[in-house]
Amino acid sequence: MTGTHEVFNQAPARVDVNEFTGNPALVDAVTRYGGGWAEEELTEIGALVGRAEFQRDAELANTNPPVFSSHDRWGNRTDTVDFHPAYHRIIGDAVAHGAHTSCWADIRPGAHVARAATFMLFAQVEPGHACPVSMTHAVVPSLRLAPELAQEWLPRVYSRGYDPELRDPATKSSAIFGMAMTEKQGGSDVRANTTTATDAGDGTWLITGHKWFCSAPQSDAFLMLAQTEAGLSCFLVPRRLPGGAANNFFIQRLKDKLGNKSNASSEIELDHAVGWLVGDAGRGVRTIIEMVNQTRLDCILGSAAGMRQSVAEAVWHVRHRIAFGRLLIDQPAMTAVIADLQLEAEAATWTGIRLAACWDGAEGSGETAAFARLATAVAKYWVCKRGPQHSYEALECLGGNGSTEQFPLARRYREQPVMAIWEGSGNVIALDVLRAMARQPDTVDAFRREIGLAAGEHSVFDDHVKSMDALLGRIRDHPADGPRLARRVVESMALALQASLLLREAPGNLSDAFIRADCPRIGVRSTARCRRASTCNRSSPAAERVRVSAVPPQWLRRRRRPTMIRTRPSPASAPGTPSRTLRGNARAFAVACCCACRAA
Numbered sequence: 001m002t003g004t005h006e007v008f009n010q011a012p013a014r015v016d017v018n019e020f021t022g023n024p025a026l027v028d029a030v031t032r033y034g035g036g037w038a039e040e041e042l043t044e045i046g047a048l049v050g051r052a053e054f055q056r057d058a059e060l061a062n063t064n065p066p067v068f069s070s071h072d073r074w075g076n077r078t079d080t081v082d083f084h085p086a087y088h089r090i091i092g093d094a095v096a097h098g099a100h101t102s103c104w105a106d107i108r109p110g111a112h113v114a115r116a117a118t119f120m121l122f123a124q125v126e127p128g129h130a131c132p133v134s135m136t137h138a139v140v141p142s143l144r145l146a147p148e149l150a151q152e153w154l155p156r157v158y159s160r161g162y163d164p165e166l167r168d169p170a171t172k173s174s175a176i177f178g179m180a181m182t183e184k185q186g187g188s189d190v191r192a193n194t195t196t197a198t199d200a201g202d203g204t205w206l207i208t209g210h211k212w213f214c215s216a217p218q219s220d221a222f223l224m225l226a227q228t229e230a231g232l233s234c235f236l237v238p239r240r241l242p243g244g245a246a247n248n249f250f251i252q253r254l255k256d257k258l259g260n261k262s263n264a265s266s267e268i269e270l271d272h273a274v275g276w277l278v279g280d281a282g283r284g285v286r287t288i289i290e291m292v293n294q295t296r297l298d299c300i301l302g303s304a305a306g307m308r309q310s311v312a313e314a315v316w317h318v319r320h321r322i323a324f325g326r327l328l329i330d331q332p333a334m335t336a337v338i339a340d341l342q343l344e345a346e347a348a349t350w351t352g353i354r355l356a357a358c359w360d361g362a363e364g365s366g367e368t369a370a371f372a373r374l375a376t377a378v379a380k381y382w383v384c385k386r387g388p389q390h391s392y393e394a395l396e397c398l399g400g401n402g403s404t405e406q407f408p409l410a411r412r413y414r415e416q417p418v419m420a421i422w423e424g425s426g427n428v429i430a431l432d433v434l435r436a437m438a439r440q441p442d443t444v445d446a447f448r449r450e451i452g453l454a455a456g457e458h459s460v461f462d463d464h465v466k467s468m469d470a471l472l473g474r475i476r477d478h479p480a481d482g483p484r485l486a487r488r489v490v491e492s493m494a495l496a497l498q499a500s501l502l503l504r505e506a507p508g509n510l511s512d513a514f515i516r517a518d519c520p521r522i523g524v525r526s527t528a529r530c531r532r533a534s535t536c537n538r539s540s541p542a543a544e545r546v547r548v549s550a551v552p553p554q555w556l557r558r559r560r561r562p563t564m565i566r567t568r569p570s571p572a573s574a575p576g577t578p579s580r581t582l583r584g585n586a587r588a589f590a591v592a593c594c595c596a597c598r599a600a
């Protein structure tokens with residue numbers, strides 16, 4: 001067929017962009033928290049993951065999912081998972097740039113911040129490979145609890161080489177790790193694990209049972225929990241034993257799950273699989289929690305990276321698409337949506353990088369560790385919960401295109417809920433926050449001190465902190481009310497943390513908009529007054545067209561729409577539902593332009 005129509009008014013492909021330098025929130029946060037020295041490499045990575053070829057690989061890895069083979073053609077058991085070459089290229093690049101373990105291998109100030117940014121850049125474009133990359137990063141603190149195993153495995157884990165072949169570990173110079181805790185009868189409740197380990201008497205243990213979720217089963221080795229006479233214990237279980245024989249680690253099937261299609265998640269059975277004890281027998285949860293702390297942080301970073309992808313794709317589209325005679329970006333209703341998306345993405349980015357910085361130089365130190373303990377759980381709950389709604393709003397900006405699989409946001413929309421489930425789903429994390437506060441009151445003090453760094457900067461923020469304190473006090477005085485109030489208090493703490501960070505670190509317009517839009521979620525007066533100067537000095541065509549000074553003063557005093565002020569999240573509109581107040585507010589529109597220009 002020829003000449004039926006001309007294609008026009010479609011956005012060009014968003015390729016060959018620099019995903020690092022084009023993301024001011026990430027650039028600013030990395031610099032602020034000590035990772036500025038990594039700027040050159042991050043710029044290189046930003047260019048790499050922004051390339052058309054890399055994006056094409058991300059698509060190929062997700063449209064050609066891994067294939068499991070239990071046996072070879074002669075009937076020998078193989079338990080192999082084959083991946084498209086695009087997947088190997090992506091994970092190879094991520095490992096080459098240290099997205100897995102650069103912060104442990106090359107310890108220096110800002111190393112965790114730089115690694116977090118590297119991880120985010122790769123995860124932004126292809127989240128599936130980020131799962132084994134994250135687990136390989138996260139295994140290090142747990143492995144260190146077993147010095148002999150650490151001596152053998154850490155040099156492989158630190159390697160920048162990627163070698164996917166399963167063979168005798170002694171012949172490998174690199175390794176990828178996974179973790180397997182969840183069983184059919186209990187995931188969050190790992191103490192319900194029925195898998196057992198018996199002492200073989202030669203320094204190894206024989207592990208028998210099953211795991212219901214075991215992601216990246218192609219990995220070289222795993223940390224697993226199993227019951228011993230002393231209680232639940234942690235073991236290192238390799239796929240190949242010294243000498244190269246296959247361990248008794250049998251993949252039953254791959255899960256057909258929500259989220260990316262590039263990563264394999266499996267169900268496995270272990271029949272006297274050989275393992276090595278990590279940490280003390282009976283202290284398995286204590287041992288593996290070191291790994292979980294890191295993967296929780298990576299869930300925050302991964303969700304924040306997803307938010308960045310979402311807003312970047314959305315703003316790209318609306319800057320190129322004309323509807324009703326004008327570019328969408330210039331239409332106030334759309335400018336406000338983009339600003340909302342950017343505020344959320346920016347807050348998540350600052351939060352993730354701030355938490356990564358806790359691990360720099362201050363590993364295990366009192367105040368920082370106490371803050372990280374509580375704040376990581378709080379942020380894991382909130383940032384991961386916000387991800388799905390954020391990606392949904394973003395894909396809607398692309399109209400029908402956003403719903404099609406050839407654009408990346410349909411993929412992102414499926415991905416975001418997964419990070420909320422993994423490493424502690426909503427309730428479990430919220431209850432964990434309560435537990436930490438009750439057992440380690442110093443975590444609350446450290447958290448309050450961090451929030452307090454922005455005290456007096458903004459009246460709405462100050463009011464929000466007061467109401468957060470009231471909630472904390474209520475839970476402290478009436479612990480029985482805790483579980484019922486858990487989500488509410490964690491939401492309040494998360495917003496206080498994000499607002500405090502933005503007030504201290506982000507341009508004034510942006511933090512003001514965030515606080516006005518978000519802090520009222522738990523109910524405070526709307527007599528807002530920012531005590532900071534508006535310091536956003538970035539400009540965009542949109543921002544230049546609408547200046548705050550051009551806004552009639554009576555609009556500046558206009559109160560927020562009352563329906564937006566909620567005293568508690570209702571079940572239907574609990575976390576994930578937008579409660580923004582920017583839309584339809586003329587002053588906010590001017591601010592929105594500044595926020596939107598940071599997204600582009």
Ligand SMILES: Cc1cc2nc3c(=O)[nH]c(=O)nc-3n(C[C@H](O)[C@H](O)[C@H](O)COP(=O)(O)OP(=O)(O)OC[C@H]3O[C@@H](n4cnc5c(N)ncnc54)[C@H](O)[C@@H]3O)c2cc1C
Pocket residue numbers: 178179180181182185186187188189213214215216257259265418421422423424425426427428429431
């Ligand atoms: C994509 C993906 C990959 C995964 N990969 C791995 C992996 O590699 N290794 C691994 O070990 N696991 C993995 N998991 C499993 C994941 O960690 C578990 O699914 C998760 O911990 C929840 O456990 P569960 O499924 O048993 O649900 P449950 O623990 O049964 O929880 C069900 C629901 O009940 C809630 N709940 C639980 N306890 C309470 C309570 N006391 N009060 C109120 N509510 C409660 C939870 O928040 C949840 O909403 C993966 C999961 C996903 C989605």
